Each structure stands twice: as C-alpha cells, then as structure tokens.
Amino acid sequence: xxxxxxxxxxxxxxxxxxxxxxxxxxxxxxxxxxxxxxxxxxxxxxxxxxxxxxxxxxxxxxxxxxxxxxxxxxxxxxxxxxxxxxxxxxxxxxxxxxxxxxxxxxxxxxxxxxxxxxxxxxxxxxxxxxxxxxxxxxxxxxxxxxxxxxxxxxxxxxxxxxxxxxxxxxxxxxxxxxxxxxxxxxxxxxxxxxxxxxxxxxxxxxxxxxxxxxxxxxxxxxxxxxxxxxxxxxxxxxxxxxxxxxxxxxxxx
Amino acid sequence: xxxxxxxxxxxxxxxxxxxxxxxxxxxxxxxxxxxxxxxxxxxxxxxxxxxxxxxxxxxxxxxxxxxxxxxxxxxxxxxxxxxxxxxxxxxxxxxxxxxxxxxxxxxxxxxxxxxxxxxxxxxxxxxxxxxxxxxxxxxxxxxxxxxxxxxxxxxxxxxxxxxxxxxxxxxxxxxxxxxxxxxxxxxxxxxxxxxxxxxxxxxxxxxxxxxxxxxxxxxxxxxxxxxxxxxxxxxxxxxxxxxxxxxxxxxxxxxxxxxxxxxxxxxxxxxxxxxxxxxxxxxxxxxxxxxxxxxxxxxxxxxxxxxxxxxxxxxxxxxxxxxxx
Amino acid sequence: xxxxxxxxxxxxxxxxxxxxxxxxxxxxxxxxxxxxxxxxxxxxxxxxxxxxxxxxxxxxxxxxxxxxxxxxxxxxxxxxxxxxxxxxxxxxxxxxxxxxxxxxxxxxxxxxxxxxxxxxxxxxxxxxxxxxxxxxxxxxxxxxxxxxxxxxxxxxxxxxxxxxxxxxxxxxxxxxxxxxxxxxxxxxxxxxxxxxxxxxxxxxxxxxxxxxxxxxxxxxxxxxxxxxxxxxxxxxxxxxxxxxxxxxxxxxxxxxxxxxxxxxxxxxxxxxxxxxxxxxxxxxxxxxxxx
Numbered sequence: 001x002x003x004x005x006x007x008x009x010x011x012x013x014x015x016x017x018x019x020x021x022x023x024x025x026x027x028x029x030x031x032x033x034x035x036x037x038x039x040x041x042x043x044x045x046x047x048x049x050x051x052x053x054x055x056x057x058x059x060x061x062x063x064x065x066x067x068x069x070x071x072x073x074x075x076x077x078x079x080x081x082x083x084x085x086x087x088x089x090x091x092x093x094x095x096x097x098x099x100x101x102x103x104x105x106x107x108x109x110x111x112x113x114x115x116x117x118x119x120x121x122x123x124x125x126x127x128x129x130x131x132x133x134x135x136x137x138x139x140x141x142x143x144x145x146x147x148x149x150x151x152x153x154x155x156x157x158x159x160x161x162x163x164x165x166x167x168x169x170x171x172x173x174x175x176x177x178x179x180x181x182x183x184x185x186x187x188x189x190x191x192x193x194x195x196x197x198x199x200x201x202x203x204x205x206x207x208x209x210x211x212x213x214x215x216x217x218x219x220x221x222x223x224x225x226x227x228x229x230x231x232x233x234x235x236x237x238x239x240x241x242x243x244x245x246x247x248x249x250x251x252x253x
Numbered sequence: 254x255x256x257x258x259x260x261x262x263x264x265x266x267x268x269x270x271x272x273x274x275x276x277x278x279x280x281x282x283x284x285x286x287x288x289x290x291x292x293x294x295x296x297x298x299x300x301x302x303x304x305x306x307x308x309x310x311x312x313x314x315x316x317x318x319x320x321x322x323x324x325x326x327x328x329x330x331x332x333x334x335x336x337x338x339x340x341x342x343x344x345x346x347x348x349x350x351x352x353x354x355x356x357x358x359x360x361x362x363x364x365x366x367x368x369x370x371x372x373x374x375x376x377x378x379x380x381x382x383x384x385x386x387x388x389x390x391x392x393x394x395x396x397x398x399x400x401x402x403x404x405x406x407x408x409x410x411x412x413x414x415x416x417x418x419x420x421x422x423x424x425x426x427x428x429x430x431x432x433x434x435x436x437x438x439x440x441x442x443x444x445x446x447x448x449x450x451x452x453x454x455x456x457x458x459x460x461x462x463x464x465x466x467x468x469x470x471x472x473x474x475x476x477x478x479x480x481x482x483x484x485x486x487x488x489x490x491x492x493x494x495x496x497x498x499x500x501x502x503x504x505x506x507x508x509x510x511x512x513x514x515x516x517x518x519x520x521x522x523x524x525x526x527x528x529x530x531x532x533x534x535x536x537x538x539x540x541x542x543x544x545x546x547x548x549x550x551x552x553x554x555x556x557x558x559x560x561x562x563x564x565x566x567x568x569x570x571x572x573x574x575x576x577x578x
Numbered sequence: 579x580x581x582x583x584x585x586x587x588x589x590x591x592x593x594x595x596x597x598x599x600x601x602x603x604x605x606x607x608x609x610x611x612x613x614x615x616x617x618x619x620x621x622x623x624x625x626x627x628x629x630x631x632x633x634x635x636x637x638x639x640x641x642x643x644x645x646x647x648x649x650x651x652x653x654x655x656x657x658x659x660x661x662x663x664x665x666x667x668x669x670x671x672x673x674x675x676x677x678x679x680x681x682x683x684x685x686x687x688x689x690x691x692x693x694x695x696x697x698x699x700x701x702x703x704x705x706x707x708x709x710x711x712x713x714x715x716x717x718x719x720x721x722x723x724x725x726x727x728x729x730x731x732x733x734x735x736x737x738x739x740x741x742x743x744x745x746x747x748x749x750x751x752x753x754x755x756x757x758x759x760x761x762x763x764x765x766x767x768x769x770x771x772x773x774x775x776x777x778x779x780x781x782x783x784x785x786x787x788x789x790x791x792x793x794x795x796x797x798x799x800x801x802x803x804x805x806x807x808x809x810x811x812x813x814x815x816x817x818x819x820x821x822x823x824x825x826x827x828x829x830x831x832x833x834x835x836x837x838x839x840x841x842x843x844x845x846x847x848x849x850x851x852x853x854x855x856x857x858x859x860x861x862x863x864x865x866x867x868x869x
Contacts, residue, residue: 051456077458091449102446105439106458112467113439121439164458308674356854359861362673363617367813368857374806375850382843501685508678541689548682552667555675 002065004029004168004198005050010059011222012042012049019045021222023059027168032199034209037219043202044086046219047172051083052076063168077106082166086173086202088153090145090160097141099156100163101128107164127163134193135159151182155189162193169194171201175208187211270422274415284526286418289425290482291522295506296432297475299518302507304436305468306448308366311373312476312503314353315346317380317495319477321387324490327396335401339424339481346477347470354469358462361451373500380492392491411485421482428475433515435471444468505547511557520558587718589835595724595793597831598731602786603804604811604823605738606657606779612755612818613772616669617677619684620660622805624780628653628787629796630691633702642705642792650784657780658773684801692798699797727789734785735824738778742820751775755818807834810849814856816863825864 003026012020019042027033035043048054050061052073061069068076091099104127105111105118118124132138135155140148145156158174174190175183187208190199203209209216210230217227218239226239233239274282294316301307319342326338333341353372360368380387387393401420402408409416435441443464446454455461484490493499502525504512509528510521528546532539554560607621628649635645660683668679704723711719742748753761754771762768787800794800810830815822830849837845856863 053456073455074458074460077456083456085453089450089453091446091453093449094446098442102442102454103457105442106454110439111443111459112464114435114441114467114471115438117434117437118439118442119437160453160457302674306674308677356858360857363611363615363677363817364813364857364861366617366677367809368853370806370809371813371850371853371857375847375854378846378850382846501681504678504681512674538689538693541686541693544682544686544689548664548679548686551675551679551682552664555668555671 001028003027003062004031004064005200006060006062007046007050008060008062010046010049010061011057012045012054013057019222020049020057023219023222023224025217025224025227027198027200029198030196032194032201032212032214034213034216035200035202035219036204036206036209036216041219042222043219044172047083047170047202050076050170051081077164077166080167081170082161082164082168083170084157084161084172084174086176088150088157090153090156092144092146094145095142096137096145096148096156097128097132099145100131100159101125103160103163104128104131131159131163134162135189151178151185154178154182154186158186158189158193162197166197168198168200171199171203173202173204175203175205180207183207267426274418279414282414282418284530286414286421286486288523288526289421290479290486291506291526292519293425293428293479293482294476294503295510295518295522296429296515297472297479298503298507299512299515300432300435300444300468300472300475302504303513303515303518304441304448305444305465307465308362308504309369310366310497310500310504311353311369311371311376312472313495313497313499314373314376315349315473315476316480316483316499316503317376317490317492318349319343319346319480320484320490320494321380321393321480322477323481324393324396324484327399328393331399339478342477342481343474344477346480347474349477350469350471350473351466354466354473357469358465370497370500373495373497377492377495377497380495387490387492390492392489392493394489396485397488411488417486421486424478424482428478429519432475436515440464440467505543507557508547508550508555509557511559511561513556514559517557517559520562524558584717585839587714588720589839590832591720591724591728593832593835594828595727595831596834597828598728598735599786599790599793600804600807600811600830601824601827602731602734603783604808604815604827605820606775606782607808608812608815608818608820608823609751609755609775610772610779611812613751613775614669615673616665617680618660618665619677619680619805620687621657621680621779621783622801622808623684623687624653624657624660625783625787625790625804626691626798626800627656627687628784629791629800630695630787631784632788632791633700633796636702636791642702645791646785646788649788650781653784653787654777654781657776657783661773661776684805688798688801695796695798697798699795701795702791704792723792727793730785730789734782738782738820747771747774806849810853812863813853814863816865819863819865822863822865 005025005027007023007025010020010023011018023046035046037043045054049056049069052068052071052075056069059069060067063079063081068079068081091102094102101124104124108124108127110121110124129138132141135158137152137156137159140152145153148156154174158171161169161171171190175186178186183205190201190212199212201208201212213230215227216230216233218225218233226233226236228236270285273285294312298309298312301309301312322345323338323342326333326341356372357365357368381389383389397412399411400408401411401416411417436445443454443459446459447461447464451461480494483494506521506525507518508521509524510519511517512521528543529539532542536542550557556563603622603625607618610616610618610621631649631652632642632645635648636642664679664683665676668675708723708726711721712725714720742752750761750771751774753764754768807830811823811826814829815824815826830852833848833852834845837848841848
C-alpha cells in the first residue's frame with residue numbers, strides 16, 4: 001500500500017535548538033492515525049512542517065508520492081490537506097456563516113472573484129449551509145464567532161478544517177479544554193466528518209485517542225519511538241518510559 | 254435599518270446633492286466639489302485601511318500620479334478628449350498601485366506603514382526634483398479655461414464652477430459605487446478575512462499576496478481618478494499633491510469620519526473640508542486644533558463620526574442593537 | 579576632482595557625526611518597537627523638544643552645560659508621560675489606533691512648537707570651550723564642536739552598551755525585546771522594563787536634541803528631517819536590533835553626507851531607495867526578527 005502521507009528523515013532546528021530529529025512516518029489512505037507524546041515533543045511543529053508553515057531543516061515530506069515540503073501553506077492546502085489549530089484560530093469578528101463561507105469560497109477557487117456579488121453565488125451558499133448543518137451550528141449562523149461557547153468554537157474549528165473536503169485531515173488537539181460531555185460530542189463529530197478521509201490527529205486526551213485511532217505513533221524528544229495499534233501501544237515498555245509514568249495510568253489503562 | 258430605508262436615504266442624499274448648486278451659491282458649490290473629490294480618495298483609502306487593515310501613509314502617491322498624468326495629457330496632447338485623459342489617469346493609478354504594491358506584498362503592519370511612507374516620499378522627491386517634466390516646485394498649469402464637450406448639452410469651460418460640480422458628482426457616484434461593490438465581491442470578502450485572521454486565510458488556501466496585489470491595483474486606480482479630478486479643480490498640478498502631508502490628510506479625514514466604515518470615510522471628507530474652511534477663517538492655528546481634535550478622537554472615539562452616529566441610531570432605534578437606557 | 583577627493587575624510591567625519599545623532603534617537607525607537615510593536619512617531623518629537631528646551635535654557639542661563647544636564651532628563655519624563663498618558667490607553671484598541679495616536683501626538687507637538695517659536699531657525703551658539711577647529715592631519719581641519727559630538731555620543735553609547743550587556747537591567751531589557759511573553763512568564767516585570775526603556779530612549783533623544791542645537795540650529799522642521807532618517811535606520815537595521823540600528827545609522831549618515839556632494843540631484847531620494855531595497859530583499863531588516 002502506498003502511503004498518503006510520508007515523512008522521511010524529517011528534521012527541524014530552530015538555530016541550535018533541535019525540535020524534530022529524524023522523524024519517519026507513514027499514514028495510509030483511510031487510516032485514523034494518532035500522534036501522541038509528552039509536551040514539547042514537537043507534535044505541533046510536525047503539523048507546521050507538514051502544512052508548510054515551517055521549512056524543513058532536513059528530510060522529505062511526500063503527499064500521494066509527490067514532494068510537498070518547501071511549498072507555502074496555501075498551496076499545500078489546495079492539494080487537499082487541511083489542518084485545525086490547537087489554539088482556536090477562527091475569524092473572530094465574522095459570523096459563523098461567514099467563517100465557513102471563507103473556507104468554501106477558497107475551496108471553490110473563487111476567492112479572487114471581483115465581478116459578482118458574493119451573496120449571489122448560490123453554490124457557495126448551499127455548500128456553506130451544508131457544512132453548518134454537519135457541525136450542528138446552523139442555529140448560530142448569524143452570531144459573531146467570538147460569542148460562541150468554547151465547545152461550539154471547537155466545532156467550528158473542525159468545521160473550517162473539513163469544509164473544503166480535504167483528503168488528508170490534520171487535527172491538532174481538537175479536544176483541548178473540553179468537558180467530558182463535549183469530548184464525547186467532538187469524538188462523534190470527528191468520526192462522522194472524517195469518514196472517507198485520512199486522519200492524522202494529535203491528542204493528549206487518551207479517551208479520544210483510543211476511541212478513534214487505528215494506529216498510534218509516539219513522538220518523544222523529536223523522534224518517533226513507536227508506531228503500533230492501540231493494544232500494542234498499551235503494552236509497549238518504551239512508550240511507558242517515554243511518559244515517565246502517570247500518562248496511561250490516568251485514563252484508558 | 255432595512256434595505257428599503259437605506260435605499261431611501263441614499264436616493265435622498267443623491268437628489269439633494271444634485272439640486273445643491275441650484276440652491277446654494279458658488280462658494281458652497283466649490284467647497285462641495287472639493288468634498289466629493291476627497292470623498293473618492295478616502296473611500297479608496299477605506300478599502301486599504303478600514304476593510305483590509307493596511308495602514309498606508311503614502312496613498313497620496315496615486316492621487317498625485319493620476320493628477321500629473323492628466324496634466325501631461327492637457328499640456329502635451331491637448332487634443333485628447335477628457336474622458337480619455339481620465340482613463341489614462343485611472344490606468345496610471347492602477348499600474349503604479351500594482352508596481353508599488355508588488356514591493357509591499359511581504360510586509361506587514363509596521364513595516365508596511367513605513368514602506369508606504371518611504372515610497373510616497375520617494376515619489377514626491379522625484380516630482381520635486383524632476384523640473385523638466387513636472388515643473389518641480391512651481392508645478393504645472395495651463396488648463397483653467399479648457400473646454401469640455403458634453404454630448405447633447407454643448408461645451409463647458411473648466412472654469413465653470415457648476416459644470417465642474419456635476420462632472421465631479423457623476424464621476425464620484427460611479428467611483429464610490431465601484432468601491433462599495435468591490436467590498437461585496439468574493440475578493441472583498443477575502444480581504445476582510447485577511448484582515449480578520451491572515452494565518453487562517455493562508456491555511457484555507459487563499460493566496461494572500463495576490464489578493465493584496467489586486468487590492469493595491471484597484472485602490473490605486475480610484476485614487477488616480479480622484480487625483481485627476483483634483484487637478485481639474487485646482488487648475489494646477491504640484492508635487493505637494495504627492496507629499497506626506499496630503500497622505501496624512503487622507504488619514505485624518507478617514508479617522509474623523511470613522512475609518513472602519515465606508516460611509517464614515519465620506520463623512521470624514523465632508524467634515525474635514527468644512528472644518529478647515531471655517532477654522533482657518535478664525536485662526537492661523539487651525540492645524541493645531543485639527544491635530545488636537547484628531548488625538549481626542551483616537552483616544553475617545555476611534556469610531557469617528559460614523560461611530561458616533563451609529564451609537565446615536567442605536568439609542569433612537571433606527572438600527573438594531575441594544576437600546577441604551 | 580582633486581579637491582573633491584580631499585573632501586572624503588571630512589565628509590566621512592560629517593557622516594559619522596550625523597550618523598551618531600541619528601543613532602541616539604533611533605536606538606530608543608527601535609527598542610520600543612522591538613519590545614511592544616509600537617511605532618512611536620512622537621519619539622522624534624521628543625528629540626525636537628529637547629532641542630527647544632536647550633534653546634530656552636541657553637537663553638535664560640547662557641549655560642550649555644546646564645541645558646545638557648536638564649533637557650534630556652525633562653525629555654525622559656516626557657517620554658514616560660506620553661506612554662502612560664496616551665499610548666497605554668490606546669494599546670487595547672489595536673495596532674492601527676496606536677500608530678494613529680502617536681502620529682497625531684507628533685503632529686500636535688509640532689504645531690505647538692510652531693505656535694510658540696515660529697518656523698525660522700533659532701541659533702544656539704557653540705559653547706566657548708568648544709569653538710574653533712582642530713588640525714587632524716595634513717590640511718584637514720575639523721570643527722572642535724563636531725568632534726565633541728562624536729566623543730559625547732560615543733561615551734553615551736559605550737555606557738548603553740555596558741548597561742545592556744553587563745547589568746541585570748540590561749539583560750531584562752534584551753529579554754523583553756526578544757520575547758516579551760516569555761520574559762513575563764519568567765517573572766520579569768515587563769511593564770516596568772518597558773517604561774524604563776521609554777525613559778532611557780527619550781533621554782537619549784533629548785541628548786541628541788541638545789547637542790544638535792549648536793550644530794544645525796533649532797527649527798520646527800527638525801521633526802520631519804529626523805523622522806525619515808530614523809525610520810530608514812530602523813527599517814534597514816531591523817526592528818529591535820541595536821546593533822543593526824548602529825550600522826544602519828552609520829550608513830545613513832554617510833549616504834546623507836556623501837550624497838549631498840556627489841549626487842546632489844538625487845541625494846534626496848537615496849534614503850528612500852535604500853529603504854525600498856531593504857524592503858524588497860530582506861523585509862525584516864539586516865538584523866531584525868523574522869516574523
């Protein structure tokens with residue numbers, strides 16, 4: 001099987017500070033792949049590398065067998081990779097409807113159209129309303145995004161990510177800061193919206209991880225120390241050491 | 254405010270403006286002409302600052318370039334009809350907007366503001382020094398009595414205050430409408446999203462550089478048109494029309510009216526012109542008073558007059574919002 | 579051509595003198611910019627106020643020394659006042675408003691000065707001790723006062739260098755310029771540091787204003803002349819970088835000095851061309867933080 005996403009020998013330094021050190025990772029089509037690891041291991045940095053925000057110091061990143069490292073974020077997005085952010089990164093002053101619409105307009109490649117009124121584009125409107133429905137925010141469509149509750153903002157964050165129908169979805173701690181009820185809802189939402197897609201998810205919440213993931217990779221000190229199924233990960237001594245106790249004992253066990 | 258009420262008000266204003274010269278004397282007609290020319294300029298500036306969040310201190314560059322190009326037409330190719338001169342001014346504004354814009358693309362916030370200041374100053378210095386072409390400090394003159402042929406209505410002189418008023422009025426309606434329409438397009442929305450969250454916009458697949466470039470081109474075009482009208486109005490072209498004081502005037506007008514609002518920009522032009530006119534007849538220190546007024550606005554009413562109007566409308570119930578007690 | 583070549587060492591010294599003056603003003607500007615992303619237009623106004631206070635003190639007391647002692651301190655207070663009274667109020671409503679405010683303040687200050695003193699340049703005589711010229715080497719004479727400027731600014735800068743590199747305050751300042759959030763998280767009182775930097779920056783600008791008074795005289799256009807050179811220095815050197823600002827100041831000083839003589843018709847545009855070059859090739863400046 002050919003991996004949808006492949007990282008080979010990827011490294012990233014900030015000056016003398018090595019954040020990512022020789023990462024090799026393969027994510028296959030339709031897979032739900034979780035990336036876990038202690039704080040500061042470099043998970044968000046890895047996302048930033050994949051999506052073009054940072055440049056690689058070493059190594060290669062392939063998407064569907066083609067190199068994507070070195071491209072700017074907007075080009076990588078257009079290839080079919082979308083990401084969410086650990087710290088909610090929505091268009092705060094715009095309404096929920098406008099937020100989603102931004103994603104749709106960009107996906108339909110008409111973000112630079114200047115001859116027609118945006119309001120008259122029916123296709124855009126339909127798709128936007130469809131996405132709003134999928135993330136259950138239709139009743140909030142005209143509210144400014146900043147007035148939404150935290151859980152709803154998280155849902156919108158995911159909405160922006162999947163609105164463009166990407167092949168590869170990267171979710172960066174989508175459950176951060178949610179209550180247990182909200183977490184259940186988010187897991188359900190993630191399952192639904194990533195149904196036919198490939199998912200790479202960073203999470204600390206083990207409930208989410210063990211509920212969703214087909215395979216789990218563990219990132220520690222800039223390296224992948226293990227890539228296995230959830231059952232194997234639970235038994236893996238190396239992984240346990242990486243967390244220096246306490247991580248697994250708390251939750252799934 | 255419902256669309257019907259809004260449309261009513263717009264039509265009312267247009268009708269009043271159309272009747273203005275017939276009711277008021279030459280002096281006020283002259284002033285309002287200046288207001289309309291500045292209104293075109295500030296509305297083009299609104300697209301940069303209010304709509305996209307780019308604080309430019311060099312907007313006068315396109316204003317001045319448009320003016321000079323029109324002046325060149327009048328002086329070196331007088332047989333070119335006025336509409337063509339306008340189009341050339343617009344084209345020159347567009348081109349300079351694109352060229353300068355291309356160099357501004359990767360700059361954000363403070364760097365951007367610096368750079369616009371630098372470009373504006375550079376162009377002013379060129380206009381000032383290049384006497385052989387621009388007349389240097391003395392500027393260019395020679396079209397104050399030029400005749401313009403209007404189909405079906407005969408020929409009018411640029412010295413005719415009433416004619417100039419209606420000419421500017423017509424161009425203003427078209428230009429301001431185009432700017433308004435611009436904000437309603439997908440490109441306009443994209444720019445607003447860039448203002449709101451440029452990082453997310455990038456990650457959604459938006460080519461921010463290209464969007465900004467198109468913005469720079471368009472605002473340059475409109476500013477060029479405004480500059481073209483200005484030299485008709487002032488009967489001269491001068492390097493001063495490119496200098497930082499003119500650029501600062503645009504900023505001041507925008508702030509007075511409320512720079513986050515298209516209507517505010519127009520109000521700002523109106524208030525500024527009349528304020529300067531009346532203040533300067535009272536005192537030599539009118540610039541100081543304007544400066545203090547400006548600082549007070551930023552401190553206490555950054556929404557400008559449009560912001561104050563909005564608050565007032567909310568209280569009175571014209572606009573949906575929390576009714577103040 | 580001979581005489582022009584002979585002028586080179588003198589022009590170089592002119593450039594150095596002017597460059598040092600710019601650096602005194604720009605250093606405060608770039609630190610504040612690097613720390614809090616506030617472009618303080620009014621900083622160059624403080625330079626101008628320093629010059630006018632110097633003029634006034636010399637008028638009253640005939641003592642340049644007194645002016646040199648008092649004016650910069652007054653400027654320091656003024657700098658802190660501007661921050662606490664104005665800038666802080668507007669910080670919350672965003673970048674654009676901050677810029678507009680400092681810009682407005684600068685305009686008001688300029689108008690007030692025009693009102694009180696008019697627009698004609700006011701002379702301040704070179705203190706008796708420092709008049710005359712010094713023979714530097716074969717047929718090159720240089721005014722003593724300008725050498726004094728070099729000496730004084732050099733001393734001040736050495737002191738600043740020591741402050742920043744060797745004292746705890748200096749380390750705290752550098753930390754805040756590098757990463758204000760981090761410094762705050764580590765326990766530094768960023769707000770206090772910031773006020774200190776504003777005060778020191780304003781003090782330096784005041785010194786520059788005092789020492790430039792006998793050199794270029796005192797006039798309301800000083801603000802405009804200095805602000806563009808300052809901006810050029812900060813843009814070229816990089817926001818927040820003192821080293822960059824220093825090098826850029828020398829460069830700008832030399833460009834102004836040599837440009838006026840060798841390329842008189844385009845000299846006025848040279849600074850802007852330099853800025854444009856930097857903006858297109860390396861937008862963050864020679865040593866600036868990369869965004």
